[in-house]
Amino acid sequence: MTIRLTLIACLLMMLSGCVGDQRPLQLIAGAGPVYPAQAKAQGLQGDVVVRYNVTTQGMVVEAEVVSSNPPGVFDDAALEAVTSWRFNPPVVDGVAQPSVGRQSTVSFRLEGADRYDDY
Numbered sequence: 174m175t176i177r178l179t180l181i182a183c184l185l186m187m188l189s190g191c192v193g194d195q196r197p198l199q200l201i202a203g204a205g206p207v208y209p210a211q212a213k214a215q216g217l218q219g220d221v222v223v224r225y226n227v228t229t230q231g232m233v234v235e236a237e238v239v240s241s242n243p244p245g246v247f248d249d250a251a252l253e254a255v256t257s258w259r260f261n262p263p264v265v266d267g268v269a270q271p272s273v274g275r276q277s278t279v280s281f282r283l284e285g286a287d288r289y290d291d292y
Contacts, residue, residue, distance in 0.1 A: 194267040198227060198275075203258030206250045206279050213283065219243050221251035221279045227272040231260040239276065251279035 212219075225236040233256050238248045255277060262269040 194264065196261065196264040198263045198272045199261040201231070201259050201261055204254055206247070206254040206281060208281055208283075209247065209250050212246050212281070216283060217243065217246055217281075218283055219247050219281050221247050221281075222276060223251055223255045223279060224274065224276045225255055227260050227262060227275060229262050229269040229271050231262050233258050233260075247279070247281050250281070254279055 219242050221241040222239040223236055224239045225233045228234055236252050236255050238252065241248050241251070260272070263272055264270065
């Protein structure tokens with residue numbers, strides 16, 4: 174019986190946090206980056222920093238590359254991944270707010286067997 178009451182109490186606490194009038198930005202869906210075939214074949218790895226805004230509907234807009242290393246190799250793949258992301262927008266006083274000037278780093282790393290596919 175006490176386990177049941179504890180579970181119910183935990184559930185109620187979780188639900189009360191979800192319906193409050195304050196909520197941070199929450200990533201809820203989206204694709205990871207697709208490794209460009211040519212970069213993979215050459216064994217290249219890198220990072221792309223993307224700046225973007227999130228609308229009150231949770232859509233990513235105005236995504237742009239801030240920096241990339243190596244330059245230009247992974248830019249398109251990073252932008253495609255970031256623009257696929259969907260968010261629960263932040264809520265302040267019960268009202269959804271846009272989130273402006275977000276910045277994320279998308280990393281491209283060859284792991285394990287991927288490094289030696291062509292050998």
